[in-house]
Amino acid sequence: MVYALDPSTKRLGIMGGTFDPIHHGHLVAASEVAHKFGLDQVVFVPTGQPWQKEVEHVTTAEHRYLMSVIATASDERFEVSRVDIDRPGPTFTVDTLRDLRKSLGNDVEFFFITGADALSKILTWRDHEEVVKMAHLVGVTRPGHKLINPGLPASAITLIEIPALAISSTDVRARVALGEPIRYLVPEGVAFHIHKHGLYLDADPSDRGNPQGDM
Ligand code: ATP
Ligand code: MG
Numbered sequence: 401m402v403y404a405l406d407p408s409t410k411r412l413g414i415m416g417g418t419f420d421p422i423h424h425g426h427l428v429a430a431s432e433v434a435h436k437f438g439l440d441q442v443v444f445v446p447t448g449q450p451w452q453k454e455v456e457h458v459t460t461a462e463h464r465y466l467m468s469v470i471a472t473a474s475d476e477r478f479e480v481s482r483v484d485i486d487r488p489g490p491t492f493t494v495d496t497l498r499d500l501r502k503s504l505g506n507d508v509e510f511f512f513i514t515g516a517d518a519l520s521k522i523l524t525w526r527d528h529e530e531v532v533k534m535a536h537l538v539g540v541t542r543p544g545h546k547l548i549n550p551g552l553p554a555s556a557i558t559l560i561e562i563p564a565l566a567i568s569s570t571d572v573r574a575r576v577a578l579g580e581p582i583r584y585l586v587p588e589g590v591a592f593h594i595h596k597h598g599l600y601l602d603a604d605p606s607d608r609g610n611p612q613g614d615m
Contacts (some may be wrong), residue, residue: 405479405504406441413442414500414535415513416484416493416614418569419464420473421594423586425515425567427478429540432562433513437538442513443479443500445469447491459599461485470589493614494527497534510535516545518614523550525614532556563570574605 405412415430430442446468449461465485472478483499484491490498497510512535514522521538522528531537537557541547543566547559567585575582577600582591594600 405443405508409440409508410503411437411439411511413437413439413501413511413513413538414445414496415442416445416447416491416496419444419468420459420569421464421467421572421586421599423567423569423572423590424584425542425565427471427475427554427587428563428565429513429515430478431475431562433511433538433540436560437511439477439511441479443481444472444495445484445500448484448487448489449545463593463597463599467590467593470593473589491614492526494525494531494534497531505527511534511538513538513540515542516547517538517542519547520545520550521614522552529555537603555575570577570605573600573603576600577603577605 410522413430413433415426419426419427425576426444430444433439446461465480465482468480472480479517481500484496487499493512497512500510512531514537516539519537522531522537525531531553537552539547539549539557539559540562541564542561543564549557572582572585574592575585582594586594593612
């Protein structure tokens with residue numbers, strides 16, 4: 401089972417990401433799109449664990465999954481799926497959508513949510529033409545990035561403006577490593593989880609992220 405989908409869900413938002421860690425920029429994007437598109441639920445899908453040696457510092461999938469669950473626990477519209485972290489190898493959005501479609505059936509409409517930075521790379525995603533057929537794309541504004549249609553048919557994509565939160569996971573990790581505050585950037589429970597498990601204390605502020613897969 402991908403996750404416990406409410407059977408009345410007909411319009412589903414899907415938000416993929418490394419979520420290392422999940423922060424309020426992710427949550428406000430999901431909330432705004434849910435409101436504007438009348439979505440019944442949004443499922444957060446943390447990417448799988450990259451296995452190459454040079455990216456061994458990426459936080460384990462289990463921690464990223466747990467932080468996503470903690471961050472979304474109080475919002476009845478939000479769920480988290482293990483579909484990408486349980487699939488071996490790098491994460492490609494086309495596989496995420498295929499697996500969700502297989503488990504949820506054809507009655508649920510998919511809306512794939514992406515920030516302006518991720519959207520600009522979509523033409524490099526594996527099988528992006530199939531991605532666009534399987535889900536309506538919703539591009540959201542992100543400070544520091546230009547939000548434009550990267551060359552998809554106009555009917556496949558909607559661009560929307562959301563409240564600007566200049567937060568990135570990279571910056572949160574750097575702040576932890578430097579002993580700077582992360583309060584109000586991530587949900588309180590996520591900050592507790594980070595400190596409890598000593599995550600990001602040795603983060604290299606200049607070089608993080610997930611170099612494999614689509615995101
Ligand atoms: P990192 O710095 O590690 O790349 P990130 O903050 O970019 O982390 P991701 O997990 O890479 O977070 O992003 C997942 C999705 O959320 C992407 O589509 C990204 O564009 C979007 N996103 C992340 N932060 C914001 C934000 N502050 N505002 C709008 N969209 C965001
Ligand atoms: Mg990113």
